[in-house]
Amino acid sequence: MDKLLFTSMTGASRAMQSQAMDANNLANVDTIGFKGDLQRATAFAVQGDVFPTRVMTQVEGVGSDFSKGALMTTDRDLDVAIQGDGWLVVQDANGNEAFTRSGELLIDASGMMRTRDNLPVVGNAGPVSLPPYEQLEIGIDGVVSVRALGQGPESLSEVNRLKLVNPDIKQLAKGADGLFRRRDGLVETADASVHIIKGALENSNVNAVACMMQVLSSARQFELNVQMMSKAEEMDRSSAQLLQLN
Amino acid sequence: MHAALWISKTGLSAEDDKLNSISHNLANVSTIGYKRDRPVFQDLIYQIKKQPGGQSSQDTVLPTGLQQGTGVRTVATQKIFTTGNLQVTDQPLDLAINGRGFFQVLMPDGSLGYTRDGQFQLDSTGQVVTSSGYVLQPAITVPTTASTITIGSDGVVSVLDAATGTSSQSGQLQVSDFANPAGLQSMGENLYRETVASGSATSSTPGINGAGGVLQGTLENSNVNVVEELVNMIATQRAYEMNSKVISTADQMMQFVTQNL
Secondary structure, eight states, rough: OOOOHHHHHHHHHHHHHHHHHHHHHHHTTOOOOOOEEEEEEEEOOOOOSSOOEEEEEEEEEEEEEOOOOOOOEEOOBBBBBEEEEEEEEETTTSSSSEOOOOOBOOOOTTEEETTTSSSSEETTTOOOBBEEEEEEEOOOTTTEEEEEEOGGGGGGGEEBBBOOOOOOOEEEEEOTOOOOOEOOOOOOOOTTTOEETTTTTOOOOHHHHHHHHHHHHHHHHHHHHHHHHHHHHHHHHHHHHHTTOO | OOOHHHHHHHHHHHHHHHHHHHHHHHHHHTTTTOOEEEEEEEOOOOOEOOOOOBBSSSSOOOOSSSEEEEEEEEEEEEEOOOOOOOOOOOTTTTTTEEOOEEEEEETTTTTTEEEEEBEEETTTTEEEEOOOOOOSSOOBBBBEEEEEEEEEEEEEEEETTTTTTOOOEEEEEEEEEOOOOOOOEEEETEEEEEEEOOOOOOOOTTTEEETTEETEEEEEEEOOOHHHHHHHHHHHHHHHHHHHHHHHHHHHHHHHHHHOO
16 A cells, blocks of 8 residues: 555644644734744654655744733733733742743732732742732833831832843743743742733734635645545546456 | 644634623623623643754754644633722612721521622611621611611711601621632622632721721722723634634635545
8 A cells, every 4th residue: 555645644633733733822822022923844764674754744843922012001010011022920839930921910918929820920039029008000111119007108119120031042942831930940030121011911912814824724634635535536546446356 | 633723622612701791890880890801812732743942863963843722711800809880879788998908798508798789788787788688797787767877987987866766886897808809709799708719808997907998888899891801802703713713724625635536
């Protein structure tokens, strides 16, 4: 039987896998701070003792698309977006630092500042914890100051400063929980040049139209490959007929 | 069968949730004291099919891996506690809180409910109650012969007796505040219930220690921004359509296979 069938099969399954990745990007078209996943296909030739015609294909992830998403103003005190390059730092489930650009922050019952997935937000002086406050201000450089309950405007005091970092994006990889970390595991130092915008959120950076086109073009490639499979079957059938005795 | 089917399905349900909360917000655009909901989305876990940095041989490592996302989920709907616009009604028992805090009312089951809806009324015994008939706490009883009711910014309720022409105090309102109002549980009827996430209520005199003062003859409108909701609705609809397009494309691919092989 001709191995064309198997070559086409890798093509078809690559189309399916790449479509699944595009579907994931598209499903997250509304997720605040989401960075789309990039992919590429690579060819690898299968060497045999015959003429080298068998080139299989496989999908590889090549990391994330670090372009910026659109800013949406929400006017909520605890919504922050990073202006330009940079990341907020959170403490992940294992207590290590991880980076995110999703700035939908909240204050829990004990005054800890957390992200929407309940991870503590890290400041320059450890996780940010706030006293009961009447008014909260987050400055452009991440300084968090509060006016405590019952105090006048003269008592506005600095509590902590959000740790803002700007690692080289080549060093960053997305983890299974959707947070970014340095590949080498080093602790990133705060970068004073990263600025935030208060009362705004950064939407997903997925380009819905481009993604949709990718999905459709993968579908056509898939169909082409399936067509090749049915051709392979036809060829097999004809050669079987040639050898029939009557 | 095809991962994209399930991934896009998560996208559809998330957009569905979003449309629900948008329509809920729009329906409550003129509900006094309503705080808008915002769905919070999060990407689901990633399946690592090939570990980046894994050894491809003894001396070489894979420069990139393959991580496949599995979709999106709605982790929460968040109440946005920004202040709504104030509306002057000149009704003596229409109250608004200028700043932080909630009115406390006694629920039929004996627990306390919290609300920013200040449309209070009197019941047959002269007690101040909400539109649902729940008694404001601490209970304030206005004499049946009262002609005018005045409520100060510190919550002191004074009434002028029509029969005797004398003024007397009927009690003082309290407001409750929470460390994390977004953690309150919505119960409908414009009421919220205390939870572990919100922290326990601290009751204080209006206008003191950071609690908001009481404004008489004023109501706090819903904080829903209609234009923002409509823009969200358009974006949600298109995102929904695109996700369903992926499903139908994946479906066609499967159909193509069954027809051609």
